[in-house]
Amino acid sequence: MQISQIYGSVPAVPGITVSKSEAAPEPETRRLRGSSQLNRWSRARALRSGRKLDRPTTRTLEPNRNPTVSLSPRETERETTNRLSLYPDSKAAVVEEEGVDDVGFTVAKSIYMVSDGTGWTVEHLVSAALGQFDYCFVDRGCPVNTHLFSGIDDAEKLLAIIKQAVKEGAMLVYTLADPSMAASAKQACNLWGVPSTDVLSPITEDIASHLGVSPSGLPRGASGRNVPLSDEYFHRIEAVEFTIKQDDGASPQNLANADIVLTGVSRTGKTPLSIYLAQKGYKVANVPIVMGIDMPRTLFEVNPEKVFGLTINPAVLQNIREARARTLGLISAERGNYSDMDHVREELEFAARLFAENPVWPVIDVTGKAIEETAAIVLRLYHDRKHKCTMPTISKRY
């Protein structure tokens, strides 16, 4: 399809951002009872299971609510020359909870991500690359907006997006499995001066030449692509289902069936870490450490090589718990000693003694680490211990 053919009526692609409506506040009303030990336990559970209150979301309003604005190519070209005037109502749109940047949006740089599949690959790669610029994002010093367009499977939609990128002065990053679509994107971006990066073709071509076979050129989910879901895929789903059922110390009798067992005090990230590992195909159980509460017997009966302890700097943990108690809307009396510095320190020492008594368990300090980073460490150790090799690696067969 020729680019010129598409010129006709191109729908505008408003720079929509995610707006999440928060539910009405619901005060934490769970009543605590029993011994002070049980109180600590219940309170910890209540805190762990609570819902935040009154906390503004970080995602913001859409800049343009008009869904059907359509621009002629001439308008597109004219407006391109005056990038900053493109969002007449952007001032209104940037009413952000923090009020940090009431002029930020107009100068934010945009990255358009386009895929003929799910779009998760381009999103992941752009997010990783943006990690190289996170020092610029502090206090929104150099704001960037990303816009993901997935399932873009015809040239008309593709070119409409590129035209919008021209208007917005955006760059285009794309994963288009269909070679003719990738060629169209390249051609249009060159023609219209849109900086663009094809992230899928180079690696696909290199792998094709390594394997000596041709790529199918079909996006995931394309009708012509009829490869059944793999056993590994179903294995991953099973791992997620297992892991959910074991969360937060549930069913300690099942610890033996887990691939990995995580243990640590409240707010060391056991739950999200478990789920992250489960998505990678590992059955994970997690067992909370609460001071003065006996750990389940089965924790000491399972293979200690699969148990991992999590620890964290006391001051950081206290901050996290303080923030959690605050966002849950708990008043001081309800917080008890959950976020009390002495208590936090004591609980971490209790955990440290438990770890010392079980020296086979590696202990990972999660302070300042994202879940993804801790997951990488756990899996490196896991494979290292399983295979006793000098350079741990995670391997798969296709």
Next chain:
Amino acid sequence: MQISQIYGSVPAVPGITVSKSEAAPEPETRRLRGSSQLNRWSRARALRSGRKLDRPTTRTLEPNRNPTVSLSPRETERETTNRLSLYPDSKAAVVEEEGVDDVGFTVAKSIYMVSDGTGWTVEHLVSAALGQFDYCFVDRGCPVNTHLFSGIDDAEKLLAIIKQAVKEGAMLVYTLADPSMAASAKQACNLWGVPSTDVLSPITEDIASHLGVSPSGLPRGASGRNVPLSDEYFHRIEAVEFTIKQDDGASPQNLANADIVLTGVSRTGKTPLSIYLAQKGYKVANVPIVMGIDMPRTLFEVNPEKVFGLTINPAVLQNIREARARTLGLISAERGNYSDMDHVREELEFAARLFAENPVWPVIDVTGKAIEETAAIVLRLYHDRKHKCTMPTISKRY
């Protein structure tokens, strides 16, 4: 650091693959009781919550159990000329459950993935690119092994891996945020004839030039990189914690607090889909549809724009349920009508009637779709409905 300096003593990197030991079979002993409606419900829950039995894993044994083999450079070079003899014990190692390819491993092509961070980005991208070759993987016609090396933060380890790649005739795909490491990788691969692809530098450079700022050159988790975890990061963790607690119809009183509510019969993938969406920052609740059981009242009280119905082809669903019942080790009497074709069809019709009564809910056919694909569709519709735009997009601010 000069490459020649590293030659000294390079540890070998055995091509380890993941081996998972399965726990001892544990027969499903839950007793069913009550009315036949309740029976169906309990049985469905038992099936949903069961654990597979006797199913071989798809992951395989490590080819080389010797953890400390180390090779001098001369040995490395000599062995490179005779690639197929590199794994003297590989024949033993490829004893695979399916017995599909007792010669497969020696001819499998390898892809080494190297990262100075977590490695998840290169893993994701390679996996996406390999999706273009999945037609070759059917029946292991063109086997490929991938090996992920993460946290490779010094040139010595890097070059040891590249030397092993030479030996194994592997290609190297890398995400090295540190420019000097990326340059070392490129130089060594060129020198030793290892096909290689740098997947991070091109996109990082293009983004740098678009933003007009320089990348930090620091891998995620590097000690010099001290950017605090973002609000968006904590928002995602909260979404995961919320979603776990809402799984499988738990706490229907909380549906109002969910961003997205999924509903469908057993084995339409509600749980893994919920978790996948939660990892992206959405609070998800899922409500199972079981024939003859009343749906929770709250499902009809929440904003119908956030409810999504899942459906599936009856024959495919019957197959999935049959396989599940089999892998759970259930005997025919225990399966009841869970995987009975008439029952499956009736239950899907029951669901279809429910969907027809709630025409605002979009209904997504998950037949043959991976969770990632269904997630992309749900989120496109979600943002489309929220913003009523002509071209749905998922946007973020950095």
